[in-house]
Amino acid sequence: MPSKKPLLSSRVEPETKALFDRRAADLKMTSAALLEKVVEAFLKMATPEPSALVKAQPLEPEARKAKVWIDVSLSVTEAKALDQLAAEMGWSRLKYLAQLFRVHLSGEPRFSEKEMLELRQVTMQLSALGRNINQVARALNISLDNANQAHAVQWEMMHKVVDLHRKYVKALVKGNLDYWGMNDGDE
Numbered sequence: 001m002p003s004k005k006p007l008l009s010s011r012v013e014p015e016t017k018a019l020f021d022r023r024a025a026d027l028k029m030t031s032a033a034l035l036e037k038v039v040e041a042f043l044k045m046a047t048p049e050p051s052a053l054v055k056a057q058p059l060e061p062e063a064r065k066a067k068v069w070i071d072v073s074l075s076v077t078e079a080k081a082l083d084q085l086a087a088e089m090g091w092s093r094l095k096y097l098a099q100l101f102r103v104h105l106s107g108e109p110r111f112s113e114k115e116m117l118e119l120r121q122v123t124m125q126l127s128a129l130g131r132n133i134n135q136v137a138r139a140l141n142i143s144l145d146n147a148n149q150a151h152a153v154q155w156e157m158m159h160k161v162v163d164l165h166r167k168y169v170k171a172l173v174k175g176n177l178d179y180w181g182m183n184d185g186d187e
Contacts (some may be wrong), residue, residue: 010037024154072097090114100180111178121152133158 013018017031024034074082079093086096089112099110111119 001167008035088112103177103180107182109173110180115172115176119169122165122169122172126162129158129162129165150161 020034021143022033023030027034051147082093082096089099091099091112102108103110114147
């Protein structure tokens with residue numbers, strides 16, 4: 001007799017399904033029964049606490065625009081180091097400290113104007129490369145007479161250029177997070 005319980009389903013990769021089915025068989029259960037147990041166990045777990053950023057978000061729009069002044073006492077040596085770090089980024093002391101806090105609060109990178117300029121240049125180069133590839137593809141689609149020209153295009157070289165740009169942007173973001181002390185060891 002079919003169950004009267006509501007159905008809960010999900011799509012997963014074939015390998016994941018095979019592993020799940022094998023685990024269910026090892027436990028002498030059907031996959032559906034194991035899924036039911038997993039869902040029940042998950043719902044018994046404590047709900048994770050919202051991040052400090054979520055907790056700190058005021059509900060009213062006026063409060064979001066308000067600013068609070070925070071004083072930080074530093075030694076003379078620390079203040080000089082702060083000045084040097086802020087100057088490297090092209091920021092004031094206050095902006096540097098605010099950005100440092102925001103990076104640690106959100107876990108997202110904060111870029112200086114110089115870094116943003118570099119990211120924009122890489123993005124423009126990738127966009128230009130994408131337009132060129134689209135033009136080649138369009139020309140090949142228009143006429144089969146142009147199909148032989150596809151062999152003249154250095155596809156491997158284009159792939160290497162795109163990969164190089166991708167790695168550069170990834171390194172820039174990783175370097176930024178490392179700079180702020182937010183490296184969690186992930187690539």
